[in-house]
Amino acid sequence: MNTLSEPEAGGLDPGLSAIMSERHQLIGVAYRLLGSLADAEDVVQETYARWYAMSPEQQEAINRPGAWLTKVASRICLDLLGSARARRESYVGEWIPEPLPGRPEWINERPGDTTVDPAERITLDESVHMAFLVVLDSMTPAERIAFILHDVFRYSFAEVAEVVGRTPAACRQLASSARRRIRASQAPEATAARRAGIVRDFKRAWEAKDIDALIGLLDPDACAIGDGGGLVNAELRPVEGDGQVARYLVDLISRAPDMTILESTVNAQAGLTVQQEGVTVAVFAFDVTGDRIAHIWAVRNPEKLRPWTARTA
Numbered sequence: 001m002n003t004l005s006e007p008e009a010g011g012l013d014p015g016l017s018a019i020m021s022e023r024h025q026l027i028g029v030a031y032r033l034l035g036s037l038a039d040a041e042d043v044v045q046e047t048y049a050r051w052y053a054m055s056p057e058q059q060e061a062i063n064r065p066g067a068w069l070t071k072v073a074s075r076i077c078l079d080l081l082g083s084a085r086a087r088r089e090s091y092v093g094e095w096i097p098e099p100l101p102g103r104p105e106w107i108n109e110r111p112g113d114t115t116v117d118p119a120e121r122i123t124l125d126e127s128v129h130m131a132f133l134v135v136l137d138s139m140t141p142a143e144r145i146a147f148i149l150h151d152v153f154r155y156s157f158a159e160v161a162e163v164v165g166r167t168p169a170a171c172r173q174l175a176s177s178a179r180r181r182i183r184a185s186q187a188p189e190a191t192a193a194r195r196a197g198i199v200r201d202f203k204r205a206w207e208a209k210d211i212d213a214l215i216g217l218l219d220p221d222a223c224a225i226g227d228g229g230g231l232v233n234a235e236l237r238p239v240e241g242d243g244q245v246a247r248y249l250v251d252l253i254s255r256a257p258d259m260t261i262l263e264s265t266v267n268a269q270a271g272l273t274v275q276q277e278g279v280t281v282a283v284f285a286f287d288v289t290g291d292r293i294a295h296i297w298a299v300r301n302p303e304k305l306r307p308w309t310a311r312t313a
Contacts, residue, residue, distance in 0.1 A: 019051065022066045025153075026073045028124075032148050033077040034084075035097030035133050037307060043080070047073040067159065074145055074163045081141035092230025094238065096297050097133040098304040099283040100267050127152045130267045130285035130297050135185045139178050146171045147178035187289040195288045196263075196270040202286075202293060203261050203272055206249055214246035219292040224248065229301035232281075245296065273308065280308040 026047060030040035047069055051059065062068045088095055126132055127148070136144050142164045149155040149163065150171070157168040157175070164171060190198065198217060205213035224245045228234025239248045253259055256276065264273045266285045274282040283305060287295035299305065 019048075019065055019069070022069050023048075025066070026069055029070055029148065029153060030073055030077055031098075031100075032127055032133070032136070032152065033074065033144060034080060035137055036304075037098050037100065038303070039080065043073050043076045046076055067155070070149075070153070070155070071159065071163050074149060078141055078145055078164065081144065084141075092228070093234055093236040094225050094227050095137075095229075096225060096227035096299050096304075097130065097137065099130065099271075099285055099297075099299050099308070100128060101307050102265050124152060125268050128267050129269055131185070131287040131295065132182070133267070134295075134297070135182055136178075139181060140174075142166065143174045143178040143181075146174035147182075150175045151179065187294065190288045190290065192270070194291070195286070198288050198291065198293065199270040199272065199286055200263060203263060206253060207261055209250045209253060211243075211246045211250055214249060215242045217293055218242035218245055219289065219294045222293060222295070224296040224298065226298045227301050227304070229303060231302055232300045234298070234300045280305055283308060 023044060026044045027037075027040050030043040031037055034040055034043070050072055051065075051069060059065070136148070139147070145164055146157075146160050149160045150157060157171045160171040160175075161168045164174070166174070189195075202214065202217050205217060220242050221240070222242045222245050224235075224239040226234035235248070239245050258276055260275045262273045262275060264271050264283070266272075266283055269285070271286060272284040273280050274284070281300065281302075283299045285297045285299075286293050287297075302309070
């Protein structure tokens with residue numbers, strides 16, 4: 001996949017530097033909308049291509065280039081989201097958003113507008129958590145865009161309306177509907193430190209093949225979902241129930257004794273990676289509610305692990 005190469009900073013005029021500095025935020029918006037870093041990078045490349053296709057006079061007539069770029073990127077995402085359902089029908093097994101390593105620098109980038117009611121705003125850190133992205137994936141494309149642009153990136157509903165082609169009032173309703181979905185899916189979360197401790201205990205119990213200890217860390221209705229994309233072996237359907245999940249995990253590690261399990265930061269939260277011969281072959285994200293693990297997402301599709309394999313190459 002090709003990514004946009006930025007000119008050397010020393011050769012940029014201030015206006016061009018300002019345009020290129022929007023790249024991180026554009027990737028942040030597109031990733032949250034699409035759940036794929038690879039697709040987000042393609043969207044940003046196309047967005048810049050459209051900017052540079054304009055004449056200098058057309059560019060100068062745009063008062064807020066950053067907002068223009070975000071709107072164009074969001075429209076491209078809207079088109080992609082509209083065709084995503086058809087693509088998913090041919091996807092083998094469960095589809096999970098592409099996991100992010102570490103804490104990407106764009107997680108905490110924010111545009112200057114601060115007019116959004118704090119009660120309607122979710123933090124940028126939260127908006128890349130795996131559980132959050134999974135709920136976003138259940139929304140309609142218009143709901144998703146209205147919510148992300150308004151509640152997360154603080155764009156006005158008038159600006160959102162320009163992207164989705166609806167009235168500001170309709171966009172307000174879209175964001176409200178998305179907000180209700182988010183709230184309905186939320187349960188009391190553990191603190192970051194407690195979450196990290198539970199994931200660490202889970203790792204130790206898994207390595208020890210201790211089914212009872214694993215069950216003690218899992219919610220009785222725990223659900224584990226794997227994503228192999230048909231390229232590697234993965235369960236085609238979710239594994240449900242604490243006992244079933246524990247036994248499945250122990251069976252998995254028993255069949256691959258050369259697995260190395262490492263603590264990692266996955267989508268800005270405590271997670272695990274699995275390596276074989278020094279190469280990352282799976283990334284695990286967790287939804288910890290209270291003192292138990294409610295959901296486990298295991299991404300094995302190698303196409304979704306490229307940022308991780310590049311780090312271990």
